[in-house]
Amino acid sequence: MVSFIDLSDYKPTDWLWDFGDGTTDTEQRPVHTYQKPGIYNVCLIAYNKHGSSTYCKALECTSTAKEAIAKLLDIKVYPNPAAEFFILESKEPYYYETQLRLLSINGEELQTSKIDLSSGFVTIEIGNIDKGMYFVEVKGREGILYRGKLVLVECRYDWYDWYVGVSNNYSCRKIRIFKLRIGVIVKS
Numbered sequence: 001m002v003s004f005i006d007l008s009d010y011k012p013t014d015w016l017w018d019f020g021d022g023t024t025d026t027e028q029r030p031v032h033t034y035q036k037p038g039i040y041n042v043c044l045i046a047y048n049k050h051g052s053s054t055y056c057k058a059l060e061c062t063s064t065a066k067e068a069i070a071k072l073l074d075i076k077v078y079p080n081p082a083a084e085f086f087i088l089e090s091k092e093p094y095y096y097e098t099q100l101r102l103l104s105i106n107g108e109e110l111q112t113s114k115i116d117l118s119s120g121f122v123t124i125e126i127g128n129i130d131k132g133m134y135f136v137e138v139k140g141r142e143g144i145l146y147r148g149k150l151v152l153v154e155c156r157y158d159w160y161d162w163y164v165g166v167s168n169n170y171s172c173r174k175i176r177i178f179k180l181r182i183g184v185i186v187k188s
Contacts (some may be wrong), residue, residue: 001031001032001033002033002059002061003029003030003031004017004032006028006029006044006046007074007091008044008053008055010048010050011048012046012047012048013048013049014026014046014047015027015028015044015046017030017032017042017043017044018042018043018044018045019032019042020042020043020059021040034061037061037062038061039060039061039144040059040060041058041059042056042057042058043055044056057146058144059144060142060143060144061143062142062143074090074091074092075088075089075090075138075148076088076089076090077136077146077148077150080149080150080151081150081151081152081153082150082151082152082153083127083153083155084125084127084155085126085127086126086136086150087121087123087124088115088117088122088124088136088146089120090117090120090121091120093117093118093120094117094118094140094145095118096140097140098114098115098116098117098138098139098140098145099112099114099138099140100112100115100122100124100137100138101136101138101139102126102134102135102136102137102150103134103135103137104132104134104135105133105134110129111129115138117138126152129152130152131152131153131154132151133149133150133152134149134150134151134152135147135148135149136148136149136150
């Protein structure tokens with residue numbers, strides 16, 4: 001059994017859950033039992049007086065001798081597009097061993113690292129990866145916790161905040177050093 005929780009903003013009044021196995025539910029917090037292990041694309045359409053919004057996540061459901069275990073974390077990846085780093089943030093801390101994989105669009109593993117989500121976020125360095133589209137995958141003890149796209153772009157340093165000298169484009173970290181000229185007045 002898997003319990004689902006709606007964490008939508010803007011006060012939804014109606015819900016439509018699609019569990020990815022051909023079944024749906026309109027409860028705010030449904031409980032669903034998957035008949036067999038697999039990866040399911042779970043979608044929630046939340047409605048309010050202004051319209052609706054759809055949110056989908058891949059959910060890996062594996063079976064054990066006792067029960068099916070599944071975990072669906074609300075993870076955000078930003079900035080996206082990114083240049084030299086990105087931040088992986090979870091609404092709630094995750095205290096178990098976690099692995100991050102960066103995959104090419106062909107599924108080739110480019111970077112793997114153990115990450116710590118106990119604080120709710122982690123910064124991932126990606127400065128050595130070419131620009132293009134990639135997939136980010138986060139795996140925990142229950143299986144896949146997150147899968148999503150990440151676009152890497154070339155870092156541009158053409159717009160600076162003069163006061164601190166840090167680029168505001170994408171996720172560039174280089175700091176531009178400004179030369180200062182100091183005039184000295186000598187009184188005799």
